[in-house]
Amino acid sequence: MATAIDLAAAYRLHPNVAVRPEPFGALVYHYGNRKLVFLKSPRMVAVVKALDAAPSVRAALETNGVAGKNTDRYLVALNSLLASDMLVPSETAEVSHAG
């Protein structure tokens, strides 16, 4: 089983990953493993794009106004990106068990 995304950790897009905007959201493609993932809303795209600069997944979600039970849907998408190796932990990630 793939590891689940850690809300307190920071992630960035794999360097071999490209994001292409589309009317429904975006297509995310990994040139290394040739996987393709659909981001099904513009806000989902904003969250993914915010990850690079955000100190944690939680911060990227909050910046984009994602809160409450809505969060689950976003975590499903982020987990699928993680499972496809499209997201990788940032070198500057916070240590998750410290919080």
Place this chain on the structure above:
Amino acid sequence: MLVDQLKAGLDAPICLTWELTYACNLACIHCLSSSGRRDPHELSTEECKAVIDELARLQVFYVNIGGGEPTIRSDFFEIVDYAVAHGVGVKFSTNGSRIDAAAAERLSGSDYIDIQISLDGADRETNDAVRGDGSWDTAITAMNHLRDAGFGEFKISVVMTRHNIPQLDAFEALAAEYGAELRLTRLRPSGRGADTWDQLHPTNAQQRDLYNWIITRPKVLTGDSFFHLSALGESLPGLNLCGAGRIVCLIDPVGEVYACPFMLHDEFKAGSVRDAGGFTAVWRESELFTSLREPQSPGACGSCGSYDACQGGCMAAKFFTGLPLDGPDPECVWGNADDELARIAAATDPAKPSPGPGHSKPTPVSLGRKPVDAYS
């Protein structure tokens, strides 16, 4: 729904096939582009690079390069290198004839290059009956070079026919032996395939065998090819829809843009990359693609409980067998096209469209049909 949005079209295709040349050293009896001889008006190296520039701007992640035999072009590597340098990945289909040790070595260096070796039988006899004498040895030699060069997971690409469906397990073993991925695609009655479809296309019982085989092997690739089989039960992996002009299209060697790789016919020609607005305008504004993105009528399939699963099947398969586009696929698993196919076969003036003169070499295959209205 994502699927509805995909049907309504994207800013750029996800899956773009680009046939670089009609020249081919083989003469496969099912060739969907009737390849053989080079067309004198094929895109020049500079024109190919301009197409790549456009694809890079559109963020088309990769192109599926084919032909003909694309490696026959003397500028093949120049075009591939240019695409990769501009962030457009390349997956190319080849019969293997130009994949010698040096080429395999060169191709192994990039993450952005993927190779499909075409093989239509799991043994020499079955393969060469379709692809021609010597084609098995050529493909195996290329596969050996790729393995020796450490290319990694290339693909073995198989068009499923009546003769090779019983060999599915053997194909799987062959792929495993080479550390390759197995990719299975559907035979279409396009190009020279129009003339050989009746002898080659799977029986309905074989279609069921194929479905049962694929459904238990999620790692086997199908390029979304068999969505008409989803009527048999659980949907096969993939988007399960006809992507023609919506998420898929084809650029042919002379730059003409068609709705899908199996539709090299004027009826499905949307424009040319040589037109003023280039590929982008054809994709976004052509009359044909705009109409394909409108909601399509299920027609005669509307009353069938499987329509949601199979979507009426493949437009190209219907078109080239003379069936109406808003009705069942010729390989409808419930046999809903059988009466109409029998009527067409019995007609003195068959309502099948001509696949056109094509680029076949003036040898074994003759294409004698008169062009007639497919809708009459």
